[in-house]
Structure formats: C-alpha cells, structure tokens
Amino acid sequence: MNLEYGPEYEDFRAEVIDFCKEYEGISFENTSSKNISRSEWQKILIEKGFIARAIPKEYGGFGGETDIIKSRIIATEFSKAKIPGGMGGQGIDMLVPTLLEWGTEEQKQHYIQPTLHGEMIWCQGYSEPNAGSDLASLQTKGELKDGNWVINGQKIWTSTAQYSQMMFCLVRTEPQAPKHSGISFILIPMDTPGIEIRPLVDMTLNAGFNEVFFTDVTVPEGNIVGKRGDGWSVANSVLGHERGSLADPNATMNRLNTLINMMKEETIDGRRLIDIPSYRDRLMQVQGKVMANQAHSLRLLSSKINPGQNVKLGGMIQKLVGTELRHEMEALAIDVLGEIGTLYEETPRLKENGSFQFHYMYFLGLIIGGGTNQIQKNIISERGLGMPKEPKVQEAS
Amino acid sequence: MYFGLSEEQNQFQDYVKKFLSDNVSVDEIRKIANGDDQKLHDDIKSGLMNLGLSGLLIPENYGGLGGDLLSAVSIAQGLGTGVGPISFAGSYVMTPIALSLGGNDDQKDKYLPKIASNEIKFGVGLSEYVAAREDSGIELNKGKASGKALFVIDGDDADFFILSDKGGTMFIVDKNDKGLEVIQLTTVDKTRLYLELNLKNVKAEVLQETENNPFIIQKVIDAGRIILSADSLGASESMIEKAVSYAKERKQFNRVIGSFQAVKHMCAEMAADLEPCYAMLWQAAHSFDHDPDEARLQACQAKSHIAEVAKMVSKKATEVHGGMGFTDLLGLHYWFKRIGLNRQILGGPELVREEAAELQGFNQ
Numbered sequence: 001m002n003l004e005y006g007p008e009y010e011d012f013r014a015e016v017i018d019f020c021k022e023y024e025g026i027s028f029e030n031t032s033s034k035n036i037s038r039s040e041w042q043k044i045l046i047e048k049g050f051i052a053r054a055i056p057k058e059y060g061g062f063g064g065e066t067d068i069i070k071s072r073i074i075a076t077e078f079s080k081a082k083i084p085g086g087m088g089g090q091g092i093d094m095l096v097p098t099l100l101e102w103g104t105e106e107q108k109q110h111y112i113q114p115t116l117h118g119e120m121i122w123c124q125g126y127s128e129p130n131a132g133s134d135l136a137s138l139q140t141k142g143e144l145k146d147g148n149w150v151i152n153g154q155k156i157w158t159s160t161a162q163y164s165q166m167m168f169c170l171v172r173t174e175p176q177a178p179k180h181s182g183i184s185f186i187l188i189p190m191d192t193p194g195i196e197i198r199p200l201v202d203m204t205l206n207a208g209f210n211e212v213f214f215t216d217v218t219v220p221e222g223n224i225v226g227k228r229g230d231g232w233s234v235a236n237s238v239l240g241h242e243r244g245s246l247a248d249p250n251a252t253m254n255r256l257n258t259l260i261n262m263m264k265e266e267t268i269d270g271r272r273l274i275d276i277p278s279y280r281d282r283l284m285q286v287q288g289k290v291m292a293n294q295a296h297s298l299r300l301l302s303s304k305i306n307p308g309q310n311v312k313l314g315g316m317i318q319k320l321v322g323t324e325l326r327h328e329m330e331a332l333a334i335d336v337l338g339e340i341g342t343l344y345e346e347t348p349r350l351k352e353n354g355s356f357q358f359h360y361m362y363f364l365g366l367i368i369g370g371g372t373n374q375i376q377k378n379i380i381s382e383r384g385l386g387m388p389k390e391p392k393v394q395e396a397s
Numbered sequence: 398m399y400f401g402l403s404e405e406q407n408q409f410q411d412y413v414k415k416f417l418s419d420n421v422s423v424d425e426i427r428k429i430a431n432g433d434d435q436k437l438h439d440d441i442k443s444g445l446m447n448l449g450l451s452g453l454l455i456p457e458n459y460g461g462l463g464g465d466l467l468s469a470v471s472i473a474q475g476l477g478t479g480v481g482p483i484s485f486a487g488s489y490v491m492t493p494i495a496l497s498l499g500g501n502d503d504q505k506d507k508y509l510p511k512i513a514s515n516e517i518k519f520g521v522g523l524s525e526y527v528a529a530r531e532d533s534g535i536e537l538n539k540g541k542a543s544g545k546a547l548f549v550i551d552g553d554d555a556d557f558f559i560l561s562d563k564g565g566t567m568f569i570v571d572k573n574d575k576g577l578e579v580i581q582l583t584t585v586d587k588t589r590l591y592l593e594l595n596l597k598n599v600k601a602e603v604l605q606e607t608e609n610n611p612f613i614i615q616k617v618i619d620a621g622r623i624i625l626s627a628d629s630l631g632a633s634e635s636m637i638e639k640a641v642s643y644a645k646e647r648k649q650f651n652r653v654i655g656s657f658q659a660v661k662h663m664c665a666e667m668a669a670d671l672e673p674c675y676a677m678l679w680q681a682a683h684s685f686d687h688d689p690d691e692a693r694l695q696a697c698q699a700k701s702h703i704a705e706v707a708k709m710v711s712k713k714a715t716e717v718h719g720g721m722g723f724t725d726l727l728g729l730h731y732w733f734k735r736i737g738l739n740r741q742i743l744g745g746p747e748l749v750r751e752e753a754a755e756l757q758g759f760n761q
Contacts, residue, residue, distance in 0.1 A: 001467055001683045002399045069398065260759075274759050277751075283759075284750035288702035291695065295400075295676035302400035309401055317669040377665035378658065385641050385664055388656040 003298070005069055013073050019048065020081035028084070039118040042087050050074050051086035052116050055096065060113030068304050079250040089160065091115040091122030094238045095168050102185075102226045102234050111166075111187070125155040125169030125188070125212060126235065133375050135170075136179045136232060140214065142171035142186060144221060149173075149186055151194075151217040157369065161197050161210040164190050174229045183231035187223040194218070204361045205345070249297040252326060255359070256290050258352065259283070259333050266337065266351070279336045286329050293325060313384040320376040323366045330360035401679065406471035412448055413472055417479025420444060423728035429482045430587035430731065442483050445476075450485065452513030454493040459509035461493070466620055467682040470627040474678075477631020480731050482588040486624040487521035487551030488512075495521075495559050495617045499567055499604030508557075508569075519569075520552030522560045522594060523621070526614055527744045529563070535596060537562045542570060542601040545593065548582065548742060552592040559604075560594070565611035568601035570594075586738035588731060616685075618743055619696035623681050625739040626699050629707040630674055632732045632739075636714035637667045639729065643718050654717075663717055667710045674703050697753035701746035707736045 005013075026034045026041070045051045046062055053070070055061020078085050086092070096115055099108055114120035131138035140153025151171055161167070167188045174182035188195075194217040199207035226234040263274040263283060273279050296314065303309040333356040334341035343350045344357045367373050381387040402410070421441055428434040429441070454469055455461020462468075469490050476485055489512070496508055511517040524547050525534045535544035546560050561567045570577060578595035607613045641664050644655030654660050681695035711733040715722040722729050740746065754760050 001401065001403070001679060003683065003687075005398050264759075272761070274754075275761060277760075280754050280759055281747060281750055284698075284701070284753050285705070287753070288698040288705075288750070289673075291698050292673035292677040292702055295680040296673035298400045298680070299676040302398060306399050306401075309399075313668060314672050317672050320665075320669050321673065374658075374662070377662040377669075380665035380668055381655075381661035385637075385668060387641060387645065387661050387664060388653060390656055390658060391652060 005073070009069055009073060012070055013077065016050070016074055016077045017081075019050075020077055020083050023083055024081065026083060038087060041084065042116070042118045045086045046116065052092075052096075055100070055112065055116065059100075059108055060116045068301060072301055075248070075250050079254060087118045089121065090124045090168075091120065091166070094124065095122050097238050098168070098185075098225065098234060101237055102230075104222075106222075107187075107225065120166060121160060121164045123158050123161045123164040123167045123190070123210075123212075125158060125167045127157040128154060129156050133372055136183070138170055138172060138183065140169070140171050141175070142173040142184060144173070147221050148218045149221060149223065151186070151188070151214045151219070153214050155212040155214075156200070156209070158197075158210045158212045159208055161190070161212050162199060162207075166190060167212070168225070170231050170235055173231075177229055180232045181229045183235075184228050185225040185231040185234040186219065187225065188217065188219050192217050192219060202361075202365060204358055204365075208365070249294055249322075252290055252322070252329070253294065255326065255329060256287060258355075259286075259329060262333065262351065263336055266340070268338075273336045276336075282332050282335075286325075286332055289325050290329075293321065313380070316376075316380050316384045319370060320373050320380070323363055323373065327360065327363040327367060330356050330363060334360055400676065402467065402471050406468050409448075409468065410471040410475040413445070413475030413481070414478055416444060416448065417475070417481055421479055421481070423731070426480060426482065426588060426731050427725070427728060438482065441481075445481060445483050446515055450483075451489055451515045454490055454497075455509050455513040456497060459505060459513060461509065461513040465682075466490070466623060466685045467679060469620075469624060470678060470682040473624045473627035474631035474634070477628035477633075477735070478635040480588045480632060480635075480735050484518070484520075484551030484553065484589070486621050486628070487549075488519050488555070490624045491521045491523070491617050491621045492519040492559055494620050495567055495604060495607075495613070498616060499607040499613045501605050504569075504602070504604065517556045518551075518554055520549050520555035520558045520592065521621070522546035522549030522552075522558055522592075523567075523614065523618060524548045524743070525563065526561050526565055527618065528748055535560055535562050537566060537568065537601055537603070540601055540603070541598045542568060542596045543576075543598055545595055547593050549592040549594055550589070550742060552579070553590040558594060560596075560601075561607075561614055564609075565607065565614040566603060566609075567607040567614055567617070568603045570596065570599050570601055574599045576600075584738055585734040586731075588735055589738070591738075615693065619685060619693055621743050622696050622700035622749070623678065623685060625742055626674075626678055626681075626703040629703055629736050629739040630671070630678055632735050633667075633671050633674075633707045633710040633714075636710055636729070636732050636736075637664065637671065639732075640664060640667070640714040640717035643721075647719070654719075660717055663713045667713050670706045671710060674699075674706055678703060694753055694756050697749045697756065700744065701749040701753070704740040704746045704749075708740060711736045 026036055028038055029035065049062040049064050052061040053064045054066040057063035092115060096112055099112060115122065126135060128138050128140060140151065140155065142149045142151045167190055169186050169188050170183050171186050172182050173184040194215040196213040198211045200209040200211055201207050202209060264272055266273050300311055300314055303311040337351060340349060340351060341356060344354045382389055425437060429438045449462060450472060452461035453464045457463040473485060493512060496505055530547060533545045533547045535542050535546060549558060556572055558570050559567055560570060576597040576599040580593040582591045582593055584591050644660050645653055647654050677699050681699040684692040684695050715729055715733060718727060718729060721727050
C-alpha cells in the first residue's frame with residue numbers, strides 16, 4: 001500500500017491549486033464580476049491540459065498522454081475549490097472517444113475540435129420506445145438510396161436534443177442480419193428536414209429528455225462511423241465509460257458535506273437535527289457507505305496504473321452502487337427535513353434550492369437510465385460471477 | 398501509488414487460505430465446534446502457527462516479523478474465509494500492540510519474544526471499556542483488580558489476560574492467580590472461545606503507559622475492530638463463493654437455479670456491496686499505521702459498515718442455498734455465526750457509529 005503520488009504529482013497538484021486560486025469565484029452567470037463564457041473556460045482548460053489531455057493537438061486537444069492520476073488531482077482540487085470543471089455531455093464524453101477509435105481522418109478533423117470547444121453539441125440516439133434494456137432490438141430504419149442514408153423511425157430518452165447541432169444515432173441498416181449485426185452508427189445534423197423533437201417532461205419537472213421522430217431524414221453516406229453493421233461494436237466501445245461516470249465520488253462527498261451542514265443548521269424544537277440519535281445514526285450509515293466508495297475508487301485508480309491488479313468485479317459495480325447511494329443520501333436529507341423536505345420549485349422556506357428533492361428524483365432516473373440497475377445486476381452476476389444467462393424464450397407466435 | 402495488498406501480503410493470505418482449505422473441511426470444523434477432537438484442533442492450531450502468525454506484529458528486535466496492521470488484515474481475511482478455528486485478533490494483534498505501546502521495556506522484554514516464539518499466549522478482554530453490560534466492569538486498586546470481564550476473546554490455552562479498568566488503564570493478569578475464576582460462555586460461534594473472568598483481588602501488572610492515556614486502549618480497540626472486520630470480510634467472500642457455486646449446480650424446473658434472475662440478483666447484490674469493503678478495510682488498516690488523524694474514524698466506520706454488509710451477505714447466501722443452507726449438513730451456519738459474533742465484539746454497529754459521530758463532534 002502506498003498512497004503517495006510522488007513529487008512530480010505533488011508539483012502538479014501545486015500547479016492546479018495555484019490555477020484554482022487564480023480563477024477563484026469564477027462563474028458562468030452574467031451577474032458575476034468574474035463572468036466567463038463556458039466555451040472560453042473550456043479553451044483555457046484545454047490549453048492547460050486539464051481536460052482533453054490525451055486528444056491530439058491537430059484535433060483541438062492538448063496533445064499529451066492520458067494520466068489518470070493528474071485527472072484525479074484536477075477533479076479533487078477543482079471540487080475542493082468549487083471551480084467548475086470542463087464541459088461534459090454526450091459529445092465530449094462519448095462521441096469524441098468513439099471517433100478517435102473508429103472515425104475516418106476526415107470525421108476526426110471535422111467533428112472533434114468544435115465538439116471539444118463546446119461549439120458543437122451532440123445528443124445520443126440509442127433508445128427507442130420498444131428498445132430500452134434490450135437496446136439491440138432497435139427498429140429505426142436506415143436505407144441507402146442514391147448515396148444517402150434515408151432514416152425513418154423514433155428515438156426516446158434523448159437528452160439535450162433541443163440544444164444539439166448533431167446526433168450520433170444507432171440505425172438498423174441490415175434488416176436481414178441477426179439483431180446485433182444489423183445496426184450502423186450514423187451522424188445526423190439536427191437541422192435536417194424530417195426531424196421532429198418533442199420534449200419529455202420528467203418527474204423533476206424538467207424536460208431533461210426528448211422524443212425524436214425521423215421522417216425520410218436524409219444524410220450523406222459518409223456520415224456512417226465504422227462499417228455497415230458495425231454499429232453495435234462502435235457504440236459499445238464507449239458505453240462502459242458512461243456507466244463509470246454516472247456517480248462521481250467527489251460529487252458524492254460534496255453532497256454528504258452539504259447534508260451534514262444542513263443537519264447542523266436545521267432544528268426541531270430548537271434541537272439540531274444532527275443531535276437527534278435516529279437521524280444521526282442514519283447519517284453515520286450513509287457516511288460509512290460514502291467512505292467505502294471513496295476508498296474503492298482509489299483502488300480502481302490504482303488498478304489502472306498498476307497492470308496486473310485485478311479489480312474486474314470492482315469496476316462493474318460502480319454504476320449500481322454509486323447511483324443507489326446518492327439516491328439514499330438525498331432521501332435521508334428529505335426525511336430529516338420532514339415536511340420542509342417536501343418543498344420544491346419556487347416557494348417560501350425552500351432549503352438548498354430544492355436540490356435534495358431534485359437529486360432524490362434525478363438519481364432515481366439514473367438508477368433506471370444508463371442501463372437499469374437490474375441490467376447491472378445481470379452484468380455483475382453473468383460477467384463478474386460467471387453465472388449462466390437466462391435461457392432464451394421461444395419467440396411467441 | 399499502489400492501493401491494495403502487496404504481493405507478499407497476498408501470498409501470506411493465500412498460504413492461510415490453502416492451509417484451511419486443505420486441512421479444515423466442514424467436517425473438521427464440526428468436530429472442533431462440538432469439542433469432539435482436541436488433537437485435531439491442536440494440530441490445526443499448530444499448523445497455522447507454523448505459518449508465523451504469532452510473531453507477525455511483534456517488532457523485529459523482540460523476535461517478531463515487525464509487520465504492519467495491513468499484513469495482519471491480509472491474514473485475518475484468509476482466516477475468515479475458512480472460519481479458521483484459532484486465536485488471532487486478541488492474542489496476536491491486540492496483545493502485541495498493547496504491549497508495544499503500553500508496556501515498559503521490562504514488560505516488552507518479558508512478554509514479546511515469548512509470544513513470538515509461541516511459548517506464552519494472551520487472551521484479551523476490553524469489552525467493558527467499549528460498553529459494560531450487566532454487572533461487568535473492573536476496578537483497579539493498589540495493584541489489585543476486582544470485578545468481572547465479559548466476552549474475553551482468544552482465551553483458550555491463555556497463560557495471561559490483558560484487561561482494562563473503566564478509565565482505559567490496561568493490565569496483565571496471570572491465569573493461575575488464585576483470585577481469578579474463568580467461566581466459559583457458550584455463544585453461537587463455536588469456532589472460537591469466549592470467556593467470562595471473575596476477579597477478586599487479582600494481582601494486576603499495569604501497562605504503565607496506558608495510565609491516564611486512553612489513546613493507547615483506543616488504538617488497541619481500533620486494531621481489534623479492523624481485524625474482526627477483516628475476518629467478517631473473508632467469511633462473507635467465502636459465503637458468496639459458496640452461494641454462487643451452489644446456484645450453478647442446483648437444478649429446479651430443469652434449469653440451474655443460478656440462471657434465475659431472482660437468484661442472480663441476490664448474488665450480484667452481495668458482490669456489489671461487499672466489493673467496496675475491501676478498499677475500506679485496507680485503507681483503515683493503512684491509516685492505522687500512517688494517518689493517525691483519520692485512523693479512528695475509519696476503524697469505526699469499517700467496523701460498522703462491514704458488519705452490516707456481512708450480515709446481509711450471511712442472510713442472502715444462506716437463502717440462495719435454500720433448505721440446505723439451513724441445515725447442519727452443509728455447515729454454512731459456521732460462517733453465518735462467525736459473522737454474527739464479529740458484529741457484536743468490541744461494539745455493534747450502532748455503538749460504533751455513535752463513536753464515529755462523537756469523533757466528528759456531531760453529538761453535543
């Protein structure tokens with residue numbers, strides 16, 4: 001066991017801390033004196049190598065090497081200093097790595113830089129009304145006609161579709177092939193005629209998702225990434241990344257601290273919530289889980305820099321454990337606040353901007369989304385514990 | 398940066414696991430639990446001792462290996478997987494730490510080398526300092542101890558006991574002292590022995606550094622809690638393995654039951670909750686030796702969190718085995734009960750969490 005990163009990294013940490021001091025109080029709000037636009041901020045972070053580190057310079061990245069210890073240091077220090085990180089989203093987190101692995105030179109040149117700089121926003125067209133957990137049964141159809149893909153069908157759960165310039169989309173192009181090998185990965189400009197977006201309001205009352213309808217949507221043949229029928233492999237090469245990132249341990253620690261502070265401030269009959277033994281015990285239970293997860297994420301980090309350290313199962317549990325823990329933590333905040341905990345939207349007596357209710361519901365969404373936690377349990381038991389798959393059911397006639 | 402057990406620690410753990418899987422089947426555990434075969438029990442004890450467990454935490458200049466708590470954790474995990482029917486947490490972890498931190502030079506010279514060479518053995522009774530139940534509790538008066546100690550651990554074949562008074566002053570008593578009455582308590586866990594000690598004016602050899610310095614007894618208790626958690630972690634790991642392999646073999650409705658999601662999901666839940674416990678435990682052990690500011694909180698949280706996860710695992714793993722899980726034939730209950738004891742010894746989850754809250758100033 002050696003938890004030291006070494007002098008080179010401590011120098012880097014000092015550099016990050018200096019950077020955080022320099023930009024202390026920075027904000028994207030117009031009202032702030034330290035106002036900066038998101039895309040300006042993004043460019044500063046890329047220039048410093050704090051994000052897009054391993055993406056080649058010619059595509060707009062920093063052109064360095066992946067260094068997950070540095071990434072970890074950046075995330076930790078930014079989180080401590082409450083400095084906003086780089087932009088995320090489907091384009092930066094999922095499409096860019098996909099293009100780096102599968103894209104043609106022309107696609108890389110064309111898409112990666114504007115995506116990294118926040119000038120090109122992407123949405124992901126995967127799920128369909130009848131293809132959720134069983135994603136590979138998707139039916140949106142793509143036919144090649146006169147050098148163009150003509151696309152018809154419907155996607156659902158498409159977050160940020162209304163703000164996106166582009167969609168990366170899974171489309172069935174080989175109807176005769178077995179279901180996993182009949183899918184292609186196609187890039188679609190969202191202003192193409194024939195696309196209709198309908199916002200889907202979720203239980204948090206935000207339109208976090210959309211339904212997207214395609215009627216004879218026509219894009220050039222060259223918008224395919226990978227070969228015809230490779231779409232399932234192309235999509236899966238980065239899906240794992242999304243699952244790992246759904247519940248960031250730094251964010252979880254910050255929320256725990258918010259909860260603790262709230263329990264020290266709020267009272268019942270003049271008594272601090274944290275002084276009520278049953279509430280305090282639940283808090284300590286949640287803290288135990290958070291500490292276990294923090295330690296676990298260090299172990300996963302270690303496994304990435306020490307080849308041979310086997311944590312296969314350890315990586316598979318992240319989405320399941322992380323999302324359930326956040327949901328439980330927000331639920332505790334609501335319980336200790338009692339009636340006050342039910343306040344939401346704009347109302348007198350609201351605490352923390354209603355964020356406890358928001359996250360309580362939002363994380364229920366994440367328990368379901370990104371591969372439901374039931375699907376996660378299948379993955380853990382089948383791939384992690386080597387248990388047999390459920391036998392196939394005969395097609396109903 | 399490397400977060401985990403070292404190659405050497407993994408190897409040491411593997412030796413322990415291998416010894417147990419080669420020599421201590423459920424049948425052997427049953428014989429030992431029923432007290433049917435003292436020779437078998439003695440052979441197993443000496444076989445495990447030959448791996449060098451007794452000197453692990455004893456400093457090198459006293460004839461030991463000078464290992465750290467993480468090394469002891471790696472052993473305890475191994476012992477837990479096979480419900481190793483031997484003393485460890487008390488005799489070979491808490492005792493050397495208590496003597497090293499609390500004893501004077503004479504006491505260290507007198508006891509440490511002989512513990513390492515396995516000539517003498519200590520039992521440990523600090524339950525009263527954590528939470529004195531019923532009429533337990535010991536008073537020290539002019540070098541004499543009187544009172545009762547409950548749930549003394551690792552007392553089998555002990556020549557001495559380390560006990561404490563309510564203020565955390567630790568002392569040694571000799572098992573042959575005329576004022577000492579030793580009473581065996583029967584718990585559900587028969588893989589290890591638990592004693593009650595009745596003391597009437599027993600000669601107490603005080604560990605001087607522990608007088609008016611509760612830091613030392615707390616350190617000893619932290620170590621004990623971490624080791625008991627490691628034992629439960631190992632036992633849980635083993636129960637999941639048993640459940641998964643049983644589910645892959647047992648057939649109902651013309652299918653192995655492990656192909657039913659109801660069963661698979663129970664196994665996934667056990668694995669998902671147990672997996673972060675490894676890191677939590679190792680970090681607590683590492684902090685014990687290297688990060689004193691975090692050590693106590695981590696020890697408390699590891700003790701309570703792992704106790705909760707292990708309890709869940711012991712229940713679900715038994716359920717996966719169906720009716721067989723409930724029988725003595727399969728012997729799964731030895732693991733279930735071992736987890737049950739580790740949970741309560743040196744403080745159950747609620748008590749330990751309350752301590753964790755106190756450490757952070759949460760209860761005023």
